[in-house]
Structures are given as C-alpha cells and as structure tokens.
Amino acid sequence: MERKWWKEGVAYQIYVRSFKDSNNDGIGDLRGIIEKLDYIKSLGVDMIYLNPINKSPNDDNGYDISDFEDIMTEFGSLADFDELLSGIHNRNMKLIMDMVINHSSDEHPWFIEAKKAKDNKYRDYYLWSKGKGENPPNNWGSFFGGSAWELDKNTGEYYLHIFSKKQPDFNWSNKNLREDMKKMIKYWIEKGVDGFRMDAINHLAKDMDFPDGEMKEGALYGDFIPYVQNLPEVHDYLKELRKDVFTGDQVVIGETGGINYENAHVYTGLDNKELDFTFHFDMHSVGKGEKPWERVEIDLIKDIKEKMTGWATREENEGWCPIFYSNHDTTRTVSRLGDDKEYHALSAKMLATLQLTHKGTPFIYYGDEIGMTNAADFQLEDYRDISVSYGYREYVLSGLVSHENYVKGLNLTSRDNSRTPMQWNDRKNAGFSDVNPWIRVNSNYNSINVEKEEKDQNSILNYYKKLTLLRKEELALVYGSFKEIDEDNKSVYSYERSLGGKKILVVCNFFGRDAEINLSDEVVDSGYKLKLDNYGVYNKGSIKLQERLVKLRPYEARIYIN
Template identity: 80%
Template sequence: MERKWWKEGVAYQIYVRSFKDSNGDGIGDLRGIIEKLDYIKSLGVDMIYLNPINKSPNEDNGYDISDFEDIMVEFGDLNDFAELLKGIHQRNMRLIMDMVINHSSDEHPWFIEAKKSKENKYRDYYIWSKGKGNNPPNNWGSFFGGSAWELDENTGEYYLHIFSKKQPDLNWTNKELRMDMKNMLKYWAGKGVDGFRMDAINHLAKDMNFPDGEVKEGALYGDFIPYVQNLPEVHDYLKELKRDVFTDSHVVIGETGGINYENAHVYTGVNNKELDFTFHFDLHSVGKGENPWERVDIDLIKDLKEKMTGWATRDEQEGWCPVFYSNHDTTRTVSRLGDDKKYHKLSAKMLATLQLTHKGTPFIYYGDEIGMTNADDFKLEDYRDTSIFTRYCECVLSGMVSHENYIKGLNLTSRDNSRTPMQWSDRENAGFTNATPWINANSNYQEINVEQQEKEYDSILNFYKKLIALRNKELTLVYGDFKEVDKENTSIYAYLRILGNKKVLVICNFFGKDAQLKLSEDILLSDFKLEVCNYEDNEDNSLIENERIINLRPYESKVYISEI
C-alpha cells in the first residue's frame, strides 16, 4: 500500500460565507475561521477544504471569480489568508482550496476586454459564436436554467455559459489561457496551499461544432451535457496541469459529474497522472422522487450499497475515492438519508459510523457533525440560490408547477439547505453573526448547536469525535480491504475492513425499525470486541442463535474490532 496524507486524513469542508462572521456584516469570513481553528482541530480532522474564497461579485456565491489571485472582499484579504494558512499548519492540519477554472465571472478583466472587440487579445479566452440568423448557434440549455448562450450586443456574437450568464466558459483550447491558469495555480501552491479541489473540471472541453441537443419531454432547451462533459480533450488538459503545476505533496481533486465507480479510473488511474480522486454525485439524488416535492423510500441495496461498495472495492490502481454525503450543492445529510425528526440523533450517528469506517477519505460537511438539518420552513424569499428564481419563472410563472409544490420541492432539494449559517449556540442567529445574516439561520438552532452538544456526553458532536479518533488510530479503517457482509439484506449495511490479521466489523441499520443481520460462518463474533455503538447504553446485548444472528434497534450502528 502507498501511504499518503490525504488517504489517512479526515477532511472538514467549510462553506465560508456561512461558517462564522467576525466583523458584523452578516457574512462568514476568513477571520471567522481563524477564530474557530481550535474547534476544528478538536474534531480530530487533518484537512480543511474551503469553498471558493477568490474575489467574486457572487452571482453564484464565489463560483464566479473576477480575480483568481485575490481574496473576496467580504471574506478578508491576502493577509487574512496568510494568517489562516499559518494557523492551519501550526495545528498540523492542511488546506485544500476550491478553484474554479472552467469559467470566470463576466466581471473578470479578461471578459471585460474580450467584449471590446473580436480582435482583442482576450477574445479567444472565451467561447464565441455568430449564431444562426438572429438565434443562438444551437438549442443548448444551461445548468441554471435558460439558454447556454448570451448575446453580446457590442460585438453581435453569443458567448457560451453552461452555468449562469454571468459565468462565461473559458476556452481551454487557447494555450495562453492554459498558461495563465497554470501560473495562477502555482501562485497559490507557492503560498503553501496543500491541495486543490477543482470545480466542474470535466467540463473544460466542449464540442466546438455546437450540435443541437435532444429536447426531452417537458424541456424548453436541448440536452447540452453530452457535448460539454467528459470529452476526451479534458484528459490532455489535466495531464498538463499535473505535469506542470503539482508535486507529489499536493492532493488534486476534481468534481466530475457523470462519473461513477465503474469509469472513474479514466481520471484517477494511478498511471494516468491526472487526478488523485474525484468528487462524484452518486448520493445526491437518493430519496428524491420523480417530482422534486416528493420524497421516496430509500432502496438500501440499489441506492447505497451498490454505489458505496462499488467505490470501496475498486482496485487501488484505479484511484482513491472520497466518502461524503453532503456538500454545498446538496441538502443536509440527516434530512436526506436519515430521519431528522423522530430519530434525529440516532440516524445522524449511524450515518457518521458508515462514513468514518468506510474505505476512502471522509469529507465532513460543516454542521453535519452536529446533525444540522434542512430548513424545511423556508419561504421563497428566504432562499438565495440564483438558479431558484430562474427556474421559478420557467416552472411556476409558466403554469407548469404550482407555487406550493415548488416551495415543497425547495424545502426538500434546494442546495440552500446546506448553506444556512453554522449553528454555534442558541443565541440570536445561531451565534453566527450579530447582524442580519446573508441567509437566515435554520429555525431549529436553539435545539441543535455546538455549544449545547459540547456539554452533552452522548451528543452527535462527541460521537463524531470518537469515530474520528478511532479512524486516526486504526490504519485498518484507511487501507484495509473491504468485504460486504449479508449483501442482500435490505435494512442493514454491514462490512468487514481487513488489514493483515486485523479486522473491523461495521454494522449499520439504515432505517427506523428493528432489523436482523445474519453473519456468515467465517465470522465469529467472539473474536471481536464492541468498540462503538450509537445507543446510549452501548451494550452488546443483541446476539442470538449461536452468534449468527444480530438484532439491531432502529438506526443502530455498531463497530467491532478483532482482538487478534
């Protein structure tokens, strides 16, 4: 096994805007993170992963960068960044930056110059087309709704934006653009940044023939994804970045939609020299119905086991993988995968057990360690995601969907659910700010917050700390082989982690009802000692029928370690 710091560590993802406001403007910032570094260190994590902190007008909350080598004004300045990085390293942690290199803001100097004339030096840094008559060059839609093309009145041509119209796509066929991007990444690496998570990385190449996409039933625009995602040229760009920018001490992560455990090796294969691992979207839609306002029952085997086991049992030459449930583009973990009402604490702990004992690098999204939930009482005016209002016009004002169902859908599926302020205490605005927050705090902050859970021995927070400490101690939970137990069980996800003679047995009841696990004959429970249980009694009182059957209570999870 090849030991790497980013394989053995546990990462903590921070959506900076929502973590801690230090200066009373209602927006989280770098100094707010500095204030909370000791808290983060107390979790036992080794890495901090920050969502974009570069200068931005915030059309898409930082994913529209107007200066790649400066800090967003609301977050601080380069001196604050230097102090933050120093503080992270002093605590023996590392920093991973989120970098957006598929597109820029339309307020970036390059794009401002590009719009001046077709002959401008920076014109070819972006993707332009004359269109067809008075229409865009094709029927492509965008991820945020509406057309993927926007007309520039000054030059009479359309520019491509597969996200917001304020996020024009960069033209990676241009060598000068690639050189500027490499120099920018070297700039941050030179400051001591330990790794990069690169947003929408598999969209760098586009089909420049601009064919029309298939218009699916009920859609207003053509399907653009086959022409902008995972095209062959992407691999050339990533190899170039790996060769010219990064060293073996860096971790290089890519966000890659449309990729799963069966084909991720095209990016992460050890011999490819492109990415160390990818962020996938396998668990994003679990529990979602055909309509966004409907939630359906989770099929444990199809929705979870097949995918998570698929990642865990890949040949390591195909690459490493992360283990995460939520991030800034999803909803809250316990609301989507657990029960955030009746079994809030137990299901949050069960999910933590699964994440921190599975194979791969765990990425804990801020607030998951206290079981933060969806903001299910938000009204339309409480949301901030720019795509919500574009789609409201398309869906509600057009009469396709009722206002009530649209709001129900947002309560279940909006990514703003995962962007509400960190719930530090039961004081006003959850202790996040003493001003009006940029987005409202979840109304349950008085019951769910850090201050309360730090005092409570059996809290979700302290359970996370216990599991992280166990993972940091047991290399079996990092490098151990993965072997599923009782695969066809529709209620329980169980597996062995095996490294040499050491074994760890993990058992998780995924639902709010009693369930039974049948052990195979090669597993003797007498060879194991119960290490962690998410019930307060923490007793191993569930064995019947000669150690072959284990009874589990609702959402019960257990971790056994062999004494061999």
Template identity: 50%
Template sequence: MEKVWWKESVVYQIYPRSFMDSNGDGIGDIQGIISKLDHLKDLGIDIIWLSPVYKSPNDDNGYDISDYKDIMDEFGTMADWEELLAQIHNRGMKLIMDLVVNHSSDEHEWFIEAKKSKDNPYRDYYIWRKGKDGKEPNNWESCFSGSAWKYDETTDEYFLHLFSKKQPDLNWENPTLRGEVYDMMKWWLDKGIDGFRMDVINFISKVDGLPDGEPQEGKKYVSGAPYFMNGPKIHEYLQEMHQQALSGYDVMTVGEMPGVSPEQAQLYTDEQCKEVNMVFQFEHVDLDSGPNGKWDLKPLDLKDLKWSLSRWQKGLEKAGWNSLYWNNHDQPRIVSRFGDDQNYHNESAKMLATLLHMMKGTPYIYQGEEIGMTNVKFDSIDDYRDIEILNMYKEKVEAGVPVKDIMKSIYVKGRDNARTPVQWNSSENAGFTTGTPWIKVNPNYREINAEKVVADSNSIYHYYRKLIQLRKQHEIIVYGDYDILHEDHPQVFAYTRTLGNEKLVVVCNFYGEDTTFELPEDLSSKHNTLLISNYNVEESEAISQIALRPYEARVYKLS
C-alpha cells in the same frame, strides 16, 4: 497501493459565507474562521477545504471569480487569508483551496476585454459562436435553467455559460489561457497551500463543433452533457496541469466530476496517470431524484444505495481512490435526507456517519454536519438566496406548477439547506453574527448548536470525534478492502473491511424499525471487540445474530 497522507486524512469543508462572522455585517469571513479553528482541531480534522474566498460579484456565491489572486472584500484581506493559512499550519492542519476554472465571472478583466471586439487578444479565452437562424448556436440548457448561451450585442455573437449568465465558460482549447491558469495555481501553491478542490473540472473539454443535445418533446433547451462531461481532451488537460502546475509540490487534489463512472474515475485517479488524487462523484446523491432531475422527488431505495456505494468501493479498490461524502455546499443535510431528523435525530446522524467513515477512501465532513444540523423550511421564497432555487422557482411558477409543490422540492433538495449559518450557540442568530445574517438561521438553533453538543459526551459531535480517532488508530479503516454483506437485506447495510489477517464488520440499520442481522458463519469469531456503536451495547453480547434498534450502527473488530 501507495500509503500517503491525504488517504489517511479527514477533510472538513468550510463555506465561508455561512461559517462565522467576526465583524457583524451578517456575512461569514476569514477572521471568523480563524476564531473557530480550535473547534476543528479538537474534532480531529486534518485538512480544511475552503470554498471560494476570491474576489467575486457573488452571482453564484463566490463560484463566479473576477480576480483569482485577490480576496473578496466581504471576507477580508489577503493579510487575513495569510494569517488563516499560518494559523491552520500552526495547528498541524492543512488547507486546500477551491479551483474554479471551467468558468470565470463576466466581471473578470479577461472577459471585459474579450467582449470589446472579435480581434481582442482575450477573445479566445472564452467560447463564442454566431447564432443559427436567429437563435442560439445550439440547444444546450444551462445547469441553472434556461439557455446555456447569452447574446452579446457589441460583437453580434453568443458566449457559452454552462452555469449562470454571469459565469462565461473558459476556452481550454487556448494554450495561453491554460498557461494563465497554471501560473495562477503555482502562485497559490507558492503561498503554501496544500492542494485544490477542482470545481466541475471534467467540464473543461468540449466536443468540437458543440453539437445539439438530444431533442426532447416540449423542451426548447436540453442537456448538452454528452458533449462537455468527460470530453475528448480532458485527460490531456489534467495531465498537462499536473506536469505544469502541480508536480513540484506535495499536495492533494480532488476533482468534482458530475457524470463520472467508476471506470472513468479509475483513469482520473490512477497513481500512474498523474491527473487527480480522487474525484467527487454524484451517483449516490442522485438516487433520490426521479427521471426529471433533482427536483423530481422520489424516496431512496436502500438497495440502490448499496449497489452504488459498493460499485465505487470495488471499482477503485486496486487503482485510484474514493472520496467519501454525504454533505457539501450543494447538497441538503444528510440527517434530514436519509435519516430521521425528528424522531431519531441523534441515532440516524450517527448511523450515517458510521456507514460512510468506515468505508475505504478519504472522508469529508461539511460544516455543521458534526453537530447534526438539519434542513430548513422557510415560509417564503423571499427567504431563499440560491440562484439555482430562484431560477427553478420562477420557471416552475411560469409553467403553472402549484407553489406548495415547488416549495416541497426546495425543502427537500434546495442548496440553501446547506448554507444556513453554522449554529454555534443558543444566543441570537445562533452566535453566527451580531448583525442580520445574509440568509436566515435555521430556527432549531436553540436545540441544535455546537456549544450544546460539545458539552454532551453522548452527542453527534463526540461520535464524529471518535470515528476520526479510530481512523488514526486502525490502518484497516484506511487501507482495508471492502466487501458487502447480505446485499438483499431490505433494512441493513453491512460490510466487512479486510487488511491482512484483520477484519472489521460494520452493521447499520438504515431505518426507524427494529430488525435482525445474522453474521455469516464464516465470520464467526470467539473474540470480538466493539470499536464504536450509537447505542449502549453489552461487550459480552454474541454477534452471530444481532437485534438492531432503529438506526442502530455497530463496528466490530474480529480476532
């Protein structure tokens, strides 16, 4: 397996709207990011992934792009962005940008032209169909609820939107459109960026004919996923993208790919295939969803998590590469989700970080994760901003679901949990803005904030710093093979990493009760080095049998 910089790096995702506001308008911006770069450098970050900062009407917080080569006014100017890139590079860090090319905004000039007539040169940049029997062309449901089609009176046809009505899907069958995308990518690469995170990139190839999804009793619209996830030409398009846009640059690419299996991910990320370096898959963050999707809450079963993470570790062991993440702008806060943010906030946040960062793959940290930010419970739906939450709420209220049940789902799974402003200090609005924030700050900012955790050597922040340092000091953490231990232990997630004659043992108590862990006899060793732990541990303590405290995590190097 080739050794390359992006395998040895740690990535930090910035969601700019919520990171830091420099001008008091309540919206995070590029100058705000620049002002906090030293926080990320001190943490040990190698790569910053910047969520979209392009021109956008903000129907889906920047993932609806109206101009791929300009900066959103609220965030600043192209000169601000160029300064950001220079400041990141001056600190020895790299920058990857979001690439959102499954869809554009309906306010993009391509779509404005496409709507004018059926013979407009831009018409075929999007996916248009005639209605069937006075209804939509098929029964596909949008990822944001309702039909995936919108009727356009001017031309008496429907256009496809797998997300919001203001996010029409681009037609990747059109070679001219693909050429426009590749030219745009090279334009950014020539500015000096270090790669792309590709939004729902495995949706770009649709099955010919766009057939109906499997009908479901009582549902007007159903998932069309089998006909657009990992579609028939996806590998052809990604290989062409590599050849036409990426091949001349030393960059990193990560493809967001819902519904991808380890076998498919191996093809996408195999170094011989020349597609993407790694994928974001969602299996492990869907394990607490019931049969009716993310809003159907069910408790996480640790055995499911062990099975999922282990099959991805083993599936991409020899070919391909894993991305490692708990949090992002679409996921609730992990310490509230799989940890205990009330009774064992510090311990469970550290345990979850240990479990992830010691695995094989490139770790991603989402803004605020390193300071232990938690989910939020706003009293009113009026305080929420996310289109997915608002659409779901409206749909469920109309269906007669009690508001308290809807709000419970939002508290646990809503995307706005990740989008409350970063808590920098204990001053008003957590130091994020001098104005009124675009979304309310989590009320716990006086207890949980960056200033406080940076000053506390026992904090979650300093634990993350140490995890990142260990990764740079021990090649085994990057390249060692993974093997699970005691797969059936109901409370402990433990595994080994092996590289040549070196071996690490990672032991994590996943729950808030004491438990015991016995090291397999073949791993017994006279000399063990404790690399990191989230409780005080005696160096001389024997590890053949370990009494683990609530959410305790330990990593030993065996020799």
C-alpha cells in the same frame, strides 16, 4: 499500499459565507474561521476544504471569479488568508482550496477585454459563436436554466455559459489561457496551499462544432451534456496541469458530474497521472421522488450499497475515492438519508458510522457533526441560490408547477438547505453573527447547536469525535480491504475491514424500524468485541459478538474489533 496524508486524514468542508462572521456584516469570513480553528481541530480532522474564497461579484456565491489571485472582499484580505493558512499549519492540519477554472465572472478583466473587439488578445480565452438569424447558435440549455448562450451586443456574437450568464466559459484549447491558469495555481502553491478541489473540471473541453442537443419530452432546451462533459480533450488538459503544476505532494481533486465508481478510473487511474480522486454525485438524488416535492423511501441495496460498495471495492490501480454525503450542492445529510425528526440523533450517528469506517477519505460537511437539518420552514423569499429564481421563472411563472409545490420542492432539494449559518449556540442568529445573516438561520438552532452538544457526552458531535479518533487508531479503517456482508439484506448495511491480522466489523440498520442480520460462523468466530455504538454502550470492550443472528434497533450502528 502507498501511504499519503490525504488518504489517512479526515477532511472538513467549510462554506465560508455561512461558517462564522467575525465583523458583523452578516457574512462568514476568513477571520471567523481563524476564530474557530481550535474547534475544528477538536473534531479530529486533518484538513480543511474551503469553498471559493477568490474575489467575486457573487452571482453564484463565489463560483464566478473576477480575480483569481485575490480574496473576496466580504471574506477578508490576503493577509487574513496568510494568517489562516499559518494557523492551520501550526495545528498540523492541511488546507485544500476550491479552484474554479472552467469559467470566470463576466467581470473578470479578461472577459471585459474580450468583449471590446473580435481581435482582442483575450477574445479567444472564451467561447464565441454567431447566432442563427435572431436565435442563439444552438439549442443548448444551461445548468441554471435558460439558454447557454448570451448575446454580446457590442460584437454581435454569443458567448457560451453552461452555468449563469455571468459565468462565461473558458476556451481551454487556447494555449495562452492554459499558461495563465498554470501561473495562477502556482501562485497559491507557493503560498503553501496543500491541495485543490477543481470545480466542474470535466467540463473544460467542449464540442466546438456546437451541434444541437436532443430535445427530450417536456424539455425547454436541448440536451447539452454530451457536448460539454467528459470529452477526450479534458484528459490532455489535466495531464498537462499535473506535469507542469502539481509537482509536489499536493492533492488534486476533481468535481466530475457523470462519473461513477465504474468509470472514475479514467481520471484517477494511477497510470493516468491526472486526479487523485473525484467528487461524484452518487448520493445527490437518493430519496427524491419523480416530482421535486415528493420523497420516497430509500432502496438500501440500489441507492446505497451498490454505490458505496462499488467505490470501496475498486482495484487499487483505479485510484482513491472520497466518502461524502453532503456538500454545498446538496441538502443536509440527516434530512436526505436519515430521519431529522423522531430519530434525529440516532440516524445522524448511524450515517457518521458508515462515513468514518468506509474505505476512502471522509469529507465532513460543516454542521453535519451536530446534525444540522434542512430548513423545512423556508419560504420562497428566504432562498438565495441563483438557481431558485431561474427555476421559478421557468416552472411557476410558465404555469408548469404551482407556487406551493415549488416551495415544497425547495424545502427538500434546494442547495440552500446546506448553506444556512453554522449553529454555534442558542443565542441571537445561532452565534453566527450579531446582525441578520446573508441567509436566514435554520429555526431549530435552539435545539441543535455546538454549545449544547459539547456538553452532552451522548451528542452527535461527541460521537463524531469518537469516530475520528478510532479512525486514527486503526489503520485498517484507512487501508484495510473491504468485504460486504449479507449483500441482499434490505435493511442492514454491514462489512468487514481487514489489514494484516486486524479486523473491524461494522453493522448498521439504515432505517427507523427493527432489523436483523445473519452473520456467518466465520464472522462470529473472529473474536469480535464491541468497540462503539450509537445507542451509548461506548467502549465496553468485554461485550463479545457471540450470536449469528444480530438484532438491531431503529438506526442502530455498531463497530466491533477483534
């Protein structure tokens, strides 16, 4: 068991643009985070992960970087960053930065130079190809819709962008590009940054023959994924970065689409020396129907247990894993996995119980600690995500989907649901800003906000604090073995964590109906006493687990310790 700070800590992810506006321009910023550092510390978290803060024209909310060594103007200055980092370290917390190295903005000086001429020194920093007559080089689509190719009229060639056309992809086979990337990352390490989450890291290598992708039924473009994701050369680039850049105790996290618990070891295996752990997409589609505007009941075994238990029971040499339900690319946890209406608080606490007692490093997404929900009443004009306008053109204007159903789908699936302003109080704009924010505040901020929940001992917020404290007190919740109980139970997710003589039993009813679980004599005879539960019997250490048949109320969650 190799002890690491990033294994034992709890992380808190902040979408900076939506956290706290300090200068009343409607946009969250670094000084807003500085203002709330004591609040963040009070949650019991140990590290803060920030979405991109580098200079950007914001075509994709900061994931299009125009200067890797400066701060986005709306967020503040390098001096603000230095003060923020100092404030984090002074509170014995760590900082993880989001680093986008698969592509840049088309307004980055390198790309501006690359477009000037085919023999420009920066031309080969990006990926270019001639078209086929008047058409792009192949039929690849992009993640945000439309073709993955954009014609540069000046040079008569197309450049590749697997995301927005304002996000041209780097050519990582170019050694000079790789060296410049290393210098840039070292710049932030020298400032004191403790770790990095590498965006779209498994897309660094592309099939340079640019073959056509398979045309699937109903698709407008060919399937480009096999030619831009998880190619063998990616591992060479990551090994090189690890060897030449990450020589200290920094944590290195990769966002890796197409990776799951069965194959993540190709990146995180201890012998590989590439990534410490990966951000996967296992929970993104849970509950989604065949059509975006439909939701289906969760299959607990297939959708949750198999995935979460799969990650928790990997061999130690396969590497570590994160535990997260939501981030800036998903919808709100309680809306997607729980019940944001009748059982709002209970289901949010149940999900928190699973997250803070499972094996891996928990990443709490800002607002989840108060049970923030999807913005169910947003209309088309309320959305800001670039993919919304792309999708509207492709599906609604082409007649494939009605306007009404498209908006219903956004209410359930749009990334903007997880990007609405943090709900601090019940005053104007939820205390986020004195002016109208960049994206509308969720209309339920009067009932769901930090100020209200801090005063309520039975709130979601205070339950999170109890869980983070328990995780610090019990090392078994970090390094303990994981054993699932009653795997075939379709309503209850239960497991034991064990380390040395310490054992912890977690029992969670995942649905809004009564449920029960049969425990073995061995479990019942382990001397368990109730430590924490989401119905409010907190810390009643004399309540022993004595019956094999445990009956649970809707969304009930219990933690027992021997």
